[in-house]
Amino acid sequence: MYQFFVEDAQIGKEYITITGGDVNHIKNVLRMRPGEKIRVSSRSGQDFFCEIAELTDDFVQADILNEEVPGTELPARIYLFQALPKGDRMEYVIQKAVELGVYEIIPVAMRYCVVKLDQKKAAKKVERWQTISETAAKQSKRSMIPGVHPVMSYKEALEYAKTCDINLVPYENERGMEATREALDKLQPGKSISILIGPEGGFSEQEIEAARQTMDVISLGKRILRTDTAACCAMSMVMLRLESMGE
Numbered sequence: 400m401y402q403f404f405v406e407d408a409q410i411g412k413e414y415i416t417i418t419g420g421d422v423n424h425i426k427n428v429l430r431m432r433p434g435e436k437i438r439v440s441s442r443s444g445q446d447f448f449c450e451i452a453e454l455t456d457d458f459v460q461a462d463i464l465n466e467e468v469p470g471t472e473l474p475a476r477i478y479l480f481q482a483l484p485k486g487d488r489m490e491y492v493i494q495k496a497v498e499l500g501v502y503e504i505i506p507v508a509m510r511y512c513v514v515k516l517d518q519k520k521a522a523k524k525v526e527r528w529q530t531i532s533e534t535a536a537k538q539s540k541r542s543m544i545p546g547v548h549p550v551m552s553y554k555e556a557l558e559y560a561k562t563c564d565i566n567l568v569p570y571e572n573e574r575g576m577e578a579t580r581e582a583l584d585k586l587q588p589g590k591s592i593s594i595l596i597g598p599e600g601g602f603s604e605q606e607i608e609a610a611r612q613t614m615d616v617i618s619l620g621k622r623i624l625r626t627d628t629a630a631c632c633a634m635s636m637v638m639l640r641l642e643s644m645g646e
Contacts, residue, residue: 401429402438402537404544407445415439415449417459426454437461444472444542472542473641474588476502478563480556481630482598485513488627493528497535497545499634500641502591504532505548507556511600521550553606557613560593566614568595569633570607579617583640592637596630 403425409416417425417439425431431451439447439461449461479501481492493504506525508516516524528547536544551559560566565585586592595610602610610616619632 400436400438401425401431402440402540404440404442404533404537407441407443410441410445410447411463414452414463415447415461417461418457422455422457422459425451425459426456436464438467438540440542442543446542471540473500473502473638474644475586475641476591477634477637478503478505478560478591478593479630479634480505480507480551480560480593480595482507482509482596482626483512483514483516483550484599484626488625489524489528490531492627492630493531493547494535495631496634497532497541498539499631499638500541501545501634503546503548504528505556505559506550507553507595508550509553509598510603510606512598513600516550525549553609556595557609560595561613563591563593565590566593566595567633567637568597568607568610568614568616569619569629570597570602570610570616571618576618576620578615579619579636582615582617583636585615586637586640586644588641588644594630594633594637596626596633599626 403417403421405415405417433451433453435451437449437451439449446467448464448467450464451459452462453460477500479496481504483489483506489506496504525547532547533544567582595614619629624632
């Protein structure tokens with residue numbers, strides 16, 4: 400079933416009005432017709448099972464059949480702080496993180512990042528990344544679209560992460576998986592969790608020491624992972640831990 404997102408103001412008591420680019424997509428790309436069923440989610444996380452009632456060039460009216468009980472979101476908010484990777488790896492990280500349940504993605508400029516973005520390029524990238532987040536949210540039937548934050552400096556990222564209840568940073572750890580188990584044991588529904596992923600070139604000594612002051616340093620295993628693999632691995636561990644708490 401196809402899913403679409405709307406603003407809260409577009410939701411009425413009996414029907415939802417879809418506008419913007421989704422109108423053309425529904426009408427001319429998907430070639431949907433009145434009577435077909437769709438899933439619509441509001442920006443605030445409400446989910447509705449709807450039936451298309453009317454299609455025009457400007458809007459699609461979908462009658463509300465029933466409001467669904469939200470069931471696709473994790474019981475905690477995960478903030479993924481991702482060091483800027485080269486090529487299209489950031490797009491991959493965003494897509495997979497959204498599928499795994501991330502709440503917000505924060506691109507971070509770090510010392511050993513291969514990619515260096517000026518303010519204008521960074522703004523265009525963030526706009527592109529937000530579109531990828533929305534597409535992934537639709538595909539994975541999320542009830543909300545995770546936000547992609549403007550690019551932060553490392554110092555800004557550490558300060559922002561302090562607002563979370565639990566802070567994790569995967570890194571080569573002399574205690575192996577022991578620290579990882581201890582950190583995962585702290586996870587609880589309702590908590591906010593930050594995950595800080597380093598760049599291809601790794602953390603500088605100053606960066607990892609600064610992170611140690613406020614974050615739990617964990618291991619992702621004995622192998623060295625690429626930055627995009629590390630992000631998916633850390634997200635998967637946290638997601639599985641949180642999902643198991645709801646059973």
